[in-house]
Structures are given as structure tokens and as C-alpha cells.
Amino acid sequence: MNKGDVIELKIEDMTEDGKGIGKFNSLAIFVSNAVIGDFVKAEIIKLKKRYAIARLIEVLKPSSDRINPSCEYFGICGGCSLLNLRYEKQVELKRNTVKEKLARLAGITGPVVREVIAAEQPTGYRNKARYSIGSNGEVGFYKRKSSEVIDCKTCQLQNEASIKVANCIRGLIKEGIINYKKGEASSLRAFTVKACKGSGEVMLILEIIGKELDNAEEIVYAIEDSLIDSAGYKLKSVALALVSKNGKHSEIDKLKIVAGRDTITDEVTFKDEKSLKFEISPASFYQINTEQMVALYEKAEEYANLRGDEILLDIYCGTGTIGLSMADKAGFVLGIESVKDAILNANRNASINGIVNAIYYHGKAEDCLDKAIEKLEQILNKDVSNIPKVAIIDPPRAGADEKLLEILAKIKPDRIVYISCDAGTLARDIKYLELNGYDFIEATPVEMFPNTMSIESVSLLSLSQR
Known part of the structure; x- marks a missing residue:
């Protein structure tokens, strides 16, 4: 094969930025604007030892899941990458991505990945x-x-x-x-x-x-x-x-x-008719899809399985939304966040919602989790080492710092609920936790970003009894 060659191939998968993936003579070919199931004609524009990049010339036989994109900027703008793929197929593709990365990168045989919690509104959802x-x-x-x-x-x-x-x-x-x-x-x-x-x-x-x-x-x-x-x-x-x-x-x-x-x-209302108010400052993080945020937090609460006496460690807590959404189920919520404005929002959010069993600590979790727990002991005026703990971590796309994972493995919360927007770093961190005393139980993808290849997921890890 040479640069400039024109080939025909079946698209069998898709990349995270929406390129179609096919095989030609055992070589992986990446084709822009092609979707899974297409049979296409494409020109090789870049050739490497293990893969090639190709330009779509013609869709010879369109996939049954291909649709006409409803945006005049599709294919030019770098935003939506899946607007030409039927939404049900998008959801299936994303679930398979999570499963594949947990199996390949975390080394989990047959990982349990539940059905995606799909979005009722796949357009107009960004806040x-x-x-x-x-x-x-x-x-x-x-x-x-x-x-x-x-x-x-x-x-x-x-x-x-x-x-x-x-x-x-x-x-x-x-x-x-x-x-x-x-x-x-x-x-x-x-x-x-x-x-x-x-x-x-x-x-x-x-x-x-x-x-x-x-x-x-x-x-x-x-x-x-x-x-x-x-x-x-x-x-x-x-x-x-x-x-x-x-x-x-x-x-x-x-x-x-x-x-x-x-x-x-x-103002956000949850399915149990619990209503909370969240203040948001210019620099603080807030989930971009409010409707699906509710579904995400409810799944996280299900996995946390709080009984009312635990300390809930809300790590990378942002404006405190996750921990506050389930503070009524926990003994105490301890949140940690590196963005100072977000911590101010979190403490204020606890106050405006009348939540008195939550405090928020400013700093990098990997550097100050121990200090934050000491601060909690001072507030409660007792040793908390024997109080059951559940950790919820919601790190940025780069995943959790390994030092933090090491500290969590020493603290030994009964359960870790890991919220992730990147299946690759999720799998990497789960692999570390599995090697350090935890068992992966299952994951549930939540469709926060319809019409893009991004997918949020909630995973449950339990302290190993082995």
C-alpha cells in the first residue's frame, strides 16, 4: 500500500474523535466522516507502519445506522462527531468502548457494564x-x-x-x-x-x-x-x-x-422530589448536562449504598453537588477540591440547603486527604478511624493521582464510587485499585454528552474480602 492509493473497506468501529475504523490487509485504516457499518471508498493520505489515515471519497453502501446530520456545520466544526449516527447506535458504541477498555487496560475478564442511562434530550442539553x-x-x-x-x-x-x-x-x-x-x-x-x-x-x-x-x-x-x-x-x-x-x-x-x-x-430536583440549590462561580466546575447529572448522581448514590452512619469522602468535589445530593443518607460528608472558588461555593451550597453534616476542604486531595480527616476529627471531637467510610471520586479527564489512590487503599473505605469521563484513565485507576485491595463490581455508563464520542460512567469498587 502507498500514499495516494484508493481502497474500499468496511467500517467496523469508531475512534473517540468520531473517525471510522476499518481493516485493509490487516492494517487499521482511520477514515473521517465514516460511521460504523459503512462500506466506503477512501484515499490513503498518511501511511504508518501500523495504521493509515484515509480521506473519504464515497460511501458505497451506507450503514443502516447512518443518518443525515441536522447541522450545517457538521464535519467542519470540531464539536459533534456523531451527529450522523443514529442515537441508539451511539449509545451502544459508547457502552462497548467502556467494556473494551476495562477488559484491555484494567485486565478485567468479562467486566459487568450495565446498559447506558440514555438521554431523553440528545440535543440542546449543554448548560x-x-x-x-x-x-x-x-x-x-x-x-x-x-x-x-x-x-x-x-x-x-x-x-x-x-x-x-x-x-x-x-x-x-x-x-x-x-x-x-x-x-x-x-x-x-x-x-x-x-x-x-x-x-x-x-x-x-x-x-x-x-x-x-x-x-x-x-x-x-x-x-x-x-x-x-x-x-x-x-x-x-x-x-x-x-x-x-x-x-x-x-x-x-x-x-x-x-x-x-x-x-x-x-435549582435541581431529584426523583425522590428532593430539591437542592447550587451556587456556581465563574471558575467552578458544574456538570454540563443538568438532566443527566441527576441520573448520574442517583446511580452514584445507589452504588454508595449509604446506611446513615458512614463518612462520605467526596473527592474532587467541585461545588459539592455530588456529596450534598446524598448528605441526607450519610453520617457526614467531607469534600476536598483544589479550586478555591469551588470550595467557597460548596460550603455556601451546604448552607443555603440547610445541610449541616458537610464540610469542604481546599487543596489537592493527594496532598491533604489525611489533613482533612484530622480536621473532621477536630470538628466531631472523636477518632474516626473505625467509622465506616465510602469514597466518591470524580477526577478530571486525566484520572486520579496515583498518590491519592495509594492513600485511599490505606484508609480502606468499604466502597469506592468512581465517576469518570474517560474510560481509559478509569481503567488504569481501577487496575491500580484492584492490585491494592479492591474488587471491581460493575459500571454504568451515563450519557452526558450525546452526539459526541465522550461518555461518563459510574463504577463501583468494593473492599476485597479475599
Whole structure:
């Protein structure tokens, strides 16, 4: 086989970024815009020893699961990768991904992976969106594997408030009210919209070069007006995120509120009719799919199997949402998070919900879990070493720090509930825990990110009786 060859092949699987995978003479071929079940004609554009990259020329026989994508930007924008695949097949594919990685990377024979908790609303589900500004004033998302911004006037994944704000900002750029020129002082490089469906409260975070935003008052009023007809959404907070240089991955130097409140508040109702309020600050993490967040936490609570006397260790706790959702079932909740603003939100969230059996500790869990437990002993005025413990960990995509896993293995909570958005790092960490005193029981994928290849999963590990 040579670069430039045209081949025909059956697509048998898909990658995490939505490429089709087929085999040709035992060589793995990755084909963009092809879906599982397609029979395609493709041109080899890159050839390696173990695989090749191919450009789709023609779908000779479409998969029975292929559908027409409902977005004009599909295949250009780097967002949705599965919008051309029937949703039921997406769910099946993701479950198989979790099973395969647990078997291959964690070494678990026949891992028990329950049916995916599918989303009732596979579109319009995101409560948070970050839009970038292009060199010509485009407002949208990056082209796949590129720094080019696609001007997206709509998006299948975003909610109504997010799209209205983005279109308003696009208009303000065209009118010259917002400066977007790369590198210039007060220029807008990106912005984030957080919209709470339960309360209708919206936060706008404007990322700018410099220290101030020109025409700030006019911009805020225009965005407020754009939300008037948006199903009850109202702008409640505007923050500036100050960056010292422009670039796709430039870090934020400082955050400051320029209009409205420091936080917005979401209201979430669970199936047992328990209702909680969660405050969200500009820098704090909050699950992007509120409806599926409820399903995720209810499955985590089922796996935690709390009896009322345990200490619940809520690690990588963010704004405290997971632990607070089941605080009424636990003896005490001890949360740990490295983002200071999130810890402030977590303690505030406990207070506004009248939850008195939860405290939150700021720091990296791998560095301060022991100190946090000592702090809890001081609060309770007793030794907690013999009190039963359950740990819930919800790390970022990179997975848990090995030092943290080592500490957990020494503390020996009866159960560990591991929430993960990356099946590969999940499998790696489960393998470590299985080698250090725990048994993997089962996992349940939860569809947090429809029409993309991402999948959240909740796994249960139990202290080994061997």
C-alpha cells in the first residue's frame, strides 16, 4: 500500500474523535466522516507502519445506522462527531468502548457494564458553552484540529440562552461595539455562557486582553435585551477573565465581576422530589448536562449504598453537588477540591440547603486527604478511624493521582464510587485499585454528552474480602 492509493473497506468501529475504523490487509485504516457499518471508498493520505489515515471519497453502501446530520456545520466544526449516527447506535458504541477498555487496560475478564442511562434530550442539553472569536470576527467553535474559528450561528448541543448571547455578541462585533482585533488592548478573544435551566439564571464570562472592556455597559444592556424572549432566562452575572496574551490555550490571569452577582444559582430536583440549590462561580466546575447529572448522581448514590452512619469522602468535589445530593443518607460528608472558588461555593451550597453534616476542604486531595480527616476529627471531637467510610471520586479527564489512590487503599473505605469521563484513565485507576485491595463490581455508563464520542460512567469498587 502507498500514499495516494484508493481502497474500499468496511467500517467496523469508531475512534473517540468520531473517525471510522476499518481493516485493509490487516492494517487499521482511520477514515473521517465514516460511521460504523459503512462500506466506503477512501484515499490513503498518511501511511504508518501500523495504521493509515484515509480521506473519504464515497460511501458505497451506507450503514443502516447512518443518518443525515441536522447541522450545517457538521464535519467542519470540531464539536459533534456523531451527529450522523443514529442515537441508539451511539449509545451502544459508547457502552462497548467502556467494556473494551476495562477488559484491555484494567485486565478485567468479562467486566459487568450495565446498559447506558440514555438521554431523553440528545440535543440542546449543554448548560455551558465557550465560544471563540476568529480573526475576522467569527463567533463559534474551532475547526477540528485547527485554530480556525467556524462562525456558528446555531448549535445542536447548546441551549437557547447560549445561542442568543452568541448571536448578540456577533452583532456587537459587526457594529464595532466590541473590539476583536487580535492582540489589541480590550479585545475580546472568547466568552463563556453558563445558563441554569432550573432557575433561568445566566452568567457571561468575557475573556479579554488587558484589564478593562470598552463599552461594557452598552454590551451588558444589549445582552440582557437579547434574552428577553428566551424561555425565562435572565442575565444575572457578568465577569471579565483577564488574559495577558492571545492564543487558543492562553491561561486566565484574573477574574473579576463587572455586573450583577458573583455567582448564579441553579435549582435541581431529584426523583425522590428532593430539591437542592447550587451556587456556581465563574471558575467552578458544574456538570454540563443538568438532566443527566441527576441520573448520574442517583446511580452514584445507589452504588454508595449509604446506611446513615458512614463518612462520605467526596473527592474532587467541585461545588459539592455530588456529596450534598446524598448528605441526607450519610453520617457526614467531607469534600476536598483544589479550586478555591469551588470550595467557597460548596460550603455556601451546604448552607443555603440547610445541610449541616458537610464540610469542604481546599487543596489537592493527594496532598491533604489525611489533613482533612484530622480536621473532621477536630470538628466531631472523636477518632474516626473505625467509622465506616465510602469514597466518591470524580477526577478530571486525566484520572486520579496515583498518590491519592495509594492513600485511599490505606484508609480502606468499604466502597469506592468512581465517576469518570474517560474510560481509559478509569481503567488504569481501577487496575491500580484492584492490585491494592479492591474488587471491581460493575459500571454504568451515563450519557452526558450525546452526539459526541465522550461518555461518563459510574463504577463501583468494593473492599476485597479475599
